[in-house]
Amino acid sequence: MKITLVQMNTQNDKAANIAQARELIVRAAEEEGPDLIVLPECFDMLGTVKERLSAGEDLPGGPAYEMCRAAAAEFKVNIHAGSLTERVPGEDRVHNTTVAFDREGRELARYRKIHMFDIVTPDGTSYKESAATKPGEEVVTYGLEGVTIGCSVCYDLRFPELFHALVRKGAEVIMLPAAFTLMTGKDHWEVLCRARAIETQTYFAAAAQCLGHPQGNEIRYCYGHSLIVDPWGHVVAKASDGIGLVSAKIDPARIAKVRADIPLADHHVLS
Numbered sequence: 001m002k003i004t005l006v007q008m009n010t011q012n013d014k015a016a017n018i019a020q021a022r023e024l025i026v027r028a029a030e031e032e033g034p035d036l037i038v039l040p041e042c043f044d045m046l047g048t049v050k051e052r053l054s055a056g057e058d059l060p061g062g063p064a065y066e067m068c069r070a071a072a073a074e075f076k077v078n079i080h081a082g083s084l085t086e087r088v089p090g091e092d093r094v095h096n097t098t099v100a101f102d103r104e105g106r107e108l109a110r111y112r113k114i115h116m117f118d119i120v121t122p123d124g125t126s127y128k129e130s131a132a133t134k135p136g137e138e139v140v141t142y143g144l145e146g147v148t149i150g151c152s153v154c155y156d157l158r159f160p161e162l163f164h165a166l167v168r169k170g171a172e173v174i175m176l177p178a179a180f181t182l183m184t185g186k187d188h189w190e191v192l193c194r195a196r197a198i199e200t201q202t203y204f205a206a207a208a209q210c211l212g213h214p215q216g217n218e219i220r221y222c223y224g225h226s227l228i229v230d231p232w233g234h235v236v237a238k239a240s241d242g243i244g245l246v247s248a249k250i251d252p253a254r255i256a257k258v259r260a261d262i263p264l265a266d267h268h269v270l271s
Contacts, residue, residue: 185223
């Protein structure tokens with residue numbers, strides 16, 4: 001299975017963001033010929049709480065959802081649609097939601113981000129994701145052409161118990177669409193992605209946002225560096241700075257060998 005990660009620079013114009021995502025999907029399909037295309041977190045909108053709330057759409061349906069569904073069917077490619085903004089009925093919040101589509105445009109899975117990014121970074125910048133976003137509760141995997149895919153999003157990366165739960169549900173490849181901040185990303189991004197791959201003995205595919213995006217009167221920066229890590233912890237593909245694509249092939253035999261060499265699943269004593 002060949003995976004292509006899409007690295008984006010999403011802004012606060014939803015229509016333009018969806019158009020950018022489609023252009024990159026088209027480019028990925030035509031240039032890379034992948035089996036699976038992965039978009040980053042919040043590919044439809046990065047902005048203020050008000051802008052995020054206004055971007056919410058009902059699922060299934062809505063422009064971001066429909067663009068991915070239609071592109072999957074048009075190019076006969078599986079799409080793991082990073083995350084988009086899902087309206088929560090009866091609430092003034094949204095879900096940060098991954099939707100996966102098969103080659104016919106059929107929805108395979110829906111995952112709502114569980115862990116909310118509510119912190120003040122070392123440079124003093126405050127992030128309060130929960131102000132606009134309602135956390136999900138369900139651990140989600142789905143089958144894709146003989147491979148079990150596990151779902152996660154961005155800040156989930158710091159909570160290894162989620163990834164152990166994904167492995168218990170059969171995950172062999174884990175997706176992490178992200179909009180990791182520049183401040184935390186430069187020190188933590190790659191080491192955490194590699195750690196999650198090593199401890200779960202999975203391929204770990206992390207499609208990221210990059211560069212600056214407006215947040216009210218300021219510009220906030222994402223780290224980028226989308227990457228794919230193999231089950232031994234080797235980075236087998238990594239994006240340069242800026243908007244673009246990066247691809248790698250996953251090998252199920254590699255997963256089996258690593259798990260046979262160090263049978264972690266047989267050694268867990270805590271659930």
